[in-house]
Amino acid sequence: MDISKLDLNLMVVFHHLLLHKRVSAVADLLGMSQPAVSSALGRLRASLGDELFLRTQKGMVPTPYALQLAEPVAVALDGLQQALNVRAAFDPATSTRSFTLAMTDVGEMYFLPVLIDALGKAAPGVTLQVVSVTQASLKDDMAAGRIDLAMGLLPQLQAGFYQQALFRQHYIALMRQAHPLAGKNKLTLTAFTQAEHVRILASGTGHGRVDVALEQQKLRRHFRLTVPHYVALGDVLSHSDLIATVPERFADRTLRPFALVKRALPIVVDDSAIHQFWHSRLHRDPGHQWLRQFTSALFGDAKLPQVESPV
Template structure:
């Protein structure tokens, strides 16, 4: 390959195809016709000696060669754009726009109130539109479609080069029981833990959570009395029943039922849960988007 003979427009086309996974959408993004984008893909295949993208029911699937060159290509193009195109500064106090956030339940309850208050003070003309998602990989679909500007949730199962992430907050697990229960008085050992009925919060409907996985490694299992998708309903359920539950600490500390509960360290070893800021590479350098991500990160860092 003659590096000096490469048409940079082909790399722009490749970057758009990598992000959009669709010839028509990539053409619209670059500002060319669909036949022109198809021709660019043909020239790219010849240039790299590789199919680069294979058609499937889910859209264009990148080959290993395409994945290898995707990140360096995107990074080089962003650096060129930053050097050659001067973008206007984003002034939050003067801005009038709407950001769309993809949020799972946890950041919606834990982080959104602080973020809304910060926006009210720093950017009164900026509004938020929230889209809920349950499956962690749904965030990628929403970002690919341009439906949301940024997501906050657990890392997607299948990481993609076009999707960027940053860990912004974490939480630990606690085991809870009703304050006037025998377990609250006597303590939470493994025998007591297994003897109690359990409540499991499972947004995706899986009845085998992290606790069950840890118990299975020990050759043990628990009895599930209730499985529900809303984690923030769990403290109130436990406060009114003989059941126990193992949930994230902020879920309990922010609940009106807190005064009726006793918290214990779980009798099984559980890793903390990390929540990430998730965004698309195509919006990485956008001034308003960069400001929003910085604001979210700073507000998350202030959470107790």
């Protein structure tokens, strides 16, 4: 028989009839009327082609076929109940669940040190796996539940996903303390455009808005170096007279380790909003809800709008 054509709710009635052997007892237990239980049994008989239960003075007696079904039905319902109980009883202090997060490399540098430290205290058994947001299968992996949460400035996830704004940040110029321009409290537009720069492509993100702002003013920077990500940027800047235009929260993590300084940009560049994104299939999962609330508490700005429905 094709199980897709069977109303699985009928199997709950079947299971309890096996246990209690009386329609009245099953009706009371399930909050149904006796006629509704009898109707459910009638539909199940028609679907399975067997009487299943015979009325006797001792109650409803199962047929041989019903007895054959008894154990596998009980095991299946018990397994489903346990799965639902686990879902409803997520406890971060005892959970050993693993979550997969998608981030850019700059997101890894900003989020992970704080997140791992906080998880060690609040959820010591919870583990994380991090993947790149630049992978082509990001949307499909999130829809399939292989990725739980994506974090960052990710224009490709604006449509069709739940999202929560964590914070807004603006862009600054980053350079080493010994840079000729580091002694000036304010960068002029001339000095900025005449300096040598590092360009970070950061594909899959919206961090290219500085280039857009400069192009609108018909200004161009001289790029001595172009890199695909932020990983080596601190080392590069600390050993050269190059300037990089980066998100300020990333810059703040690099100042002390690499002896760098930050300066305000001499042009107007729109701030960026950093979000966490998730698929609707995980929206009501208690473990996932806890993870989102946890990251929001760590990184979120309460002044920003919180949750938007998929569009």
